[in-house]
Amino acid sequence: MQKSLNYHDELNKKNILKLREILETLPPFCKQFFRGIDDTAASRTKLAYAYDLRIFFEFVHESNSVYKKMDIVDYPLHILDELGREDIEEYMEYLSYYVKDGVEFMNDERGKKRKLSSLRSFYNYFYRNQMISQNPAVLVPMPKLHEKEIVRMEPNEVAILLDEVEDGSTLTKREQRYHEKTRTRDLALLTLLLGTGMRVSECVGIDLNDVDFDNGRVKVRRKGGYEDVIYFGEEVAEALLGYLEERELLSPLPGHEEAFFLSIQNRRITVRSVENLVKKYASRVTTMKKITPHKLRSTYGTNLYQETGDIYLVADVLGHKDVNTTRKHYAAMKDENKRRAAKALRLREDL
DSSP states (O other), X not given: OOOOOOHHHHHHHHHHHHXXXXXXXXXXXXXXXXHHTTTTSOHHHHHHHHHHHHHHHHHHHHHOTTGGGSOGGGOOTTHHHHOOHHHHHHXXXXXXXXXXTTEXXXXXXXXXXXXXXXXXXXXXXXXXXXXXSOOXXXXXXXXXXXXXXXXXXXXXXXXXXXXXXXXXXXXXXXXXXXXXHHHHHHHHHHHHHHHHOOOXXXXXXXXXXXXXXXXXXXXXEOTTSOEEEEEOOHXXXXXXXXXXXXXXXXXXXXXXXXXXXXXXXSSBOOHHHHHHHHHHHHTTTOSSSOOOHHHHHHHHHXXXXXXXXXXXXXXXXXXXXXXXXXXXXXXXXXXXXXXXXXXXXXXXXXX
């Protein structure tokens, strides 16, 4: 019998193989950079860096009259000394809109910030190791981010969403045929996401032996690769146990025996599948909000903060290593609570 796949190890393996594939299209000195960060960056982070660096060198190849004549894989390390602040500023402007292989790409300030962060890490590695004489990337200011309103579901919308999963009457005929097979699983999935605030990647990575019903907790692999324990309440436990009764009657494909949540094909369910099912049900509840698994996480975080007012508790439960990350997302609610408090008391009755 084939050994059951460890979701996280399998994902890391895919990321490593994809990274090696991309490195074959980049200048050879890039490999040294990735070896240098191998022990400090997750495979997913390194892959993101690789994609960003490929865009950067493709821009150089397209816009620089000297290096246009060379293949990217032949670029020497001293190219980094020859490119200055102005080149990187032009690159940032290029990111606003460009076309590759007939496909249009656009980046907002968040996309630009991530790509500049990648470039700064890249330059900083060679500058710190005294392999280049300048670091122009650090001279380019980070794009200013505009705060986004937290999109979340109201309590009545959450109730309607879960009712919709159980009922399914507003789904199309085709969707209803699938719904008959997946209703219990979908209800367990959404109840777990809404009841714990876990990330969708953490959810799909759960194995059968990760769930401890006696103590109401589940072991997950957090962003960054470390293990953590998340506790759940009675509603979540009931939904998960309901699904497990059906799960025991299924025959998982080889390598997927330990996966907690299975697809219709009896494979471990994917992040994309969960995103699609959330979109399917949420579109029946609200057309004004674009609800994703991450918005369900925001809904949980919002509700928890409203109930406790404890930003450190919210950060801990959501798995944020830096409480400032949590504070950035939920600080606006603090002002909202203060305004509500100001209106709650009357000093004199109306005459």
